[in-house]
Amino acid sequence: MIPMVNLKAQYAEIREEVEQGLAETIARCSFILGPNVQAFERECAEYLGVKHAIGVASGTDALHLSLLAEGIGAGDEVITTAFTFIATAEAIKYVGARPVFVDIDPKTFNISPEAIEQAITPLTKAVMPVHLFGQPADLTAIAGLCEKHNLKLIEDCCQSFGASINGKQTGSIGHAAGFSFFPSKNLGAFGDGGLVVTNSDQAAETLQMLHNHGSKVRYYHDIIGYNSRLDEMQAVILRAKLKRIDQYNRARRRAAHLYSELLGDLPLATPYEDGLGVHVYHQYTLLCDRRDEVMKALQDQQIACAVYYPVPLHQQNAFKEECAGVTLPVTEDIACRCLSLPICSSIEDHTIKEIAGVIRGVLSA
Template identity: 75%
Template sequence: MIPMVNLKAQYAEIKKEVEQGLAQTIEQCTFILGPNVQAFEQEAADYLGVKHAIGCASGTDALHLALRAAGIGEGDEVITSAFTFIATAEAIKYVGANPVFVDIDAKTFNITPETIEAAISEKTKAIMPVHLFGQPVDLMAIKALCEQYGLKLIEDCAQSFGARVNGQQTGAVGDAAGYSFFPSKNLGAFGDGGLVVTQSDEIADMLRMLRNHGSKERYYHDVIGYNSRLDEMQAVVLRAKLKRIDQYNQARRKAAHLYSELMADLPLETPYEDGIGEHVYHQYTLLSDNRDRIIEALQAEQIGCAVYYPVPLHRQNVFKADYAGVSLPVTEKVAARCFSLPICPMLSEENIHDIVNVIKTVA
């Protein structure tokens, strides 16, 4: 059996360090916004090259809080992708704004400066690009659009921790950015967790209030906030993994490149690196007209595989009535042909050869 992500093998590598940290936390009874959360926030800020890093309860909350702290609200429009997890659009709706879905590039699966600019209207207040599957968007060009039109740039970095563009980390360029620490992410916790980063003192002050019931000082509340704090025990896990994140991402890149080399002559499309940023392969996602047959063959051999994402957001039941007239042909074509193979730092070359050999029997 080859799982999509081998969390057990990863845990074995950090077991001693994590268990010592968890035991110390329990002994000290410092469970809420304790020393590990504070230390992780500083370590993450240093690694990402940002002034402020604020932990929260999930990646969805990270995007929600980032939008609200940046002043996005009722009736505003936020341009984003329909080819992503629903949390991206949920966060926009949470603040009363409306997602404006634009089409993606057929190779990178990301929204582009051209599709974004064509959708800008008087109601547009922000752009929320998604660095999908670990492939950075054309961030500098999108930032230039934001400056030209006076828009906020809120990066969805849920899948791109450690990815760089022009030497900068994704998340360090926009007005704010949200990260997810769902267990399968490049930097994953042992449960839910999230992080919002910003270079702005004003946005950071608001974020710290919003995540903690709108309070700067205990029992004194300035705004209606939320209970969205990063758990102290998750911070222990994240601190251990953060030390190894470049090693993890390099292992993902090495595995991805071997996959692509071994499948170069097959009638399918392997992931594309545009050279604008460094892809960190949160997912290794291919395109094939024989997707269903390949998935069936992999499952028969107990090899993990998944489709991210089978139904674009503008065609989801929750949104389709409002976007009935929206046509995103590239997004829809990619969603009909995409599938993802196992990818994680612990994936061996033998595993990759075995997976590719199964695909070759079908493709």
């Protein structure tokens, strides 16, 4: 079967370095907030161009703690997109705030700056754009809105490690940002993991306490915090991959462009790059009116494919109270037609051509 992501092939490239690092960690018996976590945080901060990077237990925690560190809480509204994984809105609910879902751009699938501006009320305290599928949202426009209305800008970078806007990495532009290291991500661990980044010394100090039981000094707790620390073993793996992240992202971009070249003349819409930034293709997601036929043909040939996301968040039962009567026409249309194809840094040209050939066979019929 052709998988969505071939983690085995990627591991083969780094096996020796990872196994040596894990063996050294086990021999050292320094498992919690150890030297690899500290080194990884420094290396990420340097790579992303930010002052502070704090490792946490997951991408969801990264978003949750970002909101807390920026003072978002009960009674506040946070404007975000409904076309994303639920963790984005879960984090908003965790802090007692209300997610306000707005529509997306029909080409990039990212949150629409115009829709954001229309949704701002006196209760709005933050905007949380998602750099969906690895394509940067229009942060130039969004940051301008946040400055104009005195709102916090908290970036959801869980799908965009290594993506950039005008030479700046995603995560380096807002007040804070959260990253995920779920195994399938462009920079993925061998389990859960996440990272919060910020340029604010005050937010970083709060985050250091929040992710470690509210403590700056062991056994002294200034606030109620959480047990959300990046694991030392995962840091070993992530450090090995971080050295190669630009290589991985270039390979993903090359694969995406080959897909688009092979599929460009068919009755579907290939991913759109808006030119505002560098898309790193966490997912290769196209639009097709005959999606179900294409999916069945791929599955019949043992080729993985997926729909991200079949039910937008404003239509999920978990948000039915705050979303009664909410309609988002573009989001709802995209959800009915989107389809993601296998993509990773190790996918080979012949595999892409095979997948494209199956799709062509359906749509040319």
